Amino acid sequence: MWKNIKAGNKQALNELHEKYFHQMCLYAHKSTNNSGIVEELVSDCFIKIWENRKKISIKISVKNYIFLILRNSIIDYYRKKQVHQETLENLPEIADESYFGEQKQYALLYQALEKLPQQRRKILELAVFDSLSYKQIAEKLNISRNTVKTQIARAYRLLKESLDPKDFYLFYFFSHKKD
Numbered sequence: 001m002w003k004n005i006k007a008g009n010k011q012a013l014n015e016l017h018e019k020y021f022h023q024m025c026l027y028a029h030k031s032t033n034n035s036g037i038v039e040e041l042v043s044d045c046f047i048k049i050w051e052n053r054k055k056i057s058i059k060i061s062v063k064n065y066i067f068l069i070l071r072n073s074i075i076d077y078y079r080k081k082q083v084h085q086e087t088l089e090n091l092p093e094i095a096d097e098s099y100f101g102e103q104k105q106y107a108l109l110y111q112a113l114e115k116l117p118q119q120r121r122k123i124l125e126l127a128v129f130d131s132l133s134y135k136q137i138a139e140k141l142n143i144s145r146n147t148v149k150t151q152i153a154r155a156y157r158l159l160k161e162s163l164d165p166k167d168f169y170l171f172y173f174f175s176h177k178k179d
Contacts, residue, residue, distance in 0.1 A: 001015060001016060001062065002058055002062050005049070005050075005053055006053050006054065006056070008053075010050075013046065013049070013050055016046070016049075016062065016066070017046050020063060020066060021042060022110045022111055024042045024045065024066065024067065024070050025038050025039065025042050025110065026110060027067060027070060027071075028041050028042055028070060028074060031074050031078075032074075037077070041070065041073050041074060041077060042070060044073055045066055045069045045070045045073060046066075048069055048073075049066065049069065109159075112158070112159050112162040113125075113159070115158070115162065116155055116158060116159075119141075119151065120151045120154060120155045120158075121155070122141070123137055123141070123148055123151045123152060123155070124151070124152055124155040124156075126140065126141075127148075127152055134148045134149055134152075
């Protein structure tokens with residue numbers, strides 16, 4: 001794949017993007033919870049690869065190389081914002097192959113969440129990631145509590161259809177709470 005990218009094949013770059021985009025977002029999400037910044041940092045990595053493809057010599061795997069670019073981009077981002085050094089030191093190290101194997105289920109979950117309609121995804125994220133109750137979500141989004149309950153049930157149903165049963169039940173077990 002790398003030979004094709006180096007030769008200027010945009011389809012090969014697109015394949016690389018499709019293969020690693022979600023894993024890279026999960027990695028970047030560990031340093032910032034702002035999804036917009038995460039996606040911008042990850043997208044910039046692919047731009048850098050494309051623009052510098054003729055100069056790049058990869059001695060390790062392509063995956064490790066793009067994650068190294070991402071880690072450096074995160075560090076640069078925080079340096080520009082003049083964040084304290086200890087924040088930069090807490091960035092996760094570049095992972096090895098076993099880490100990526102473990103992260104595949106998270107990437108699949110992330111992809112399934114991305115397929116949800118925008119409002120349904122927002123409601124589920126508020127419930128799961130922000131630990132808000134149905135009532136708090138309803139107040140925050142100015143919708144009824146029953147709408148929240150219905151949208152969460154529909155989100156879980158779609159995730160159950162999209163994910164391997166063991167991945168869905170693991171997600172459901174850790175995220176589900178009654179209101």
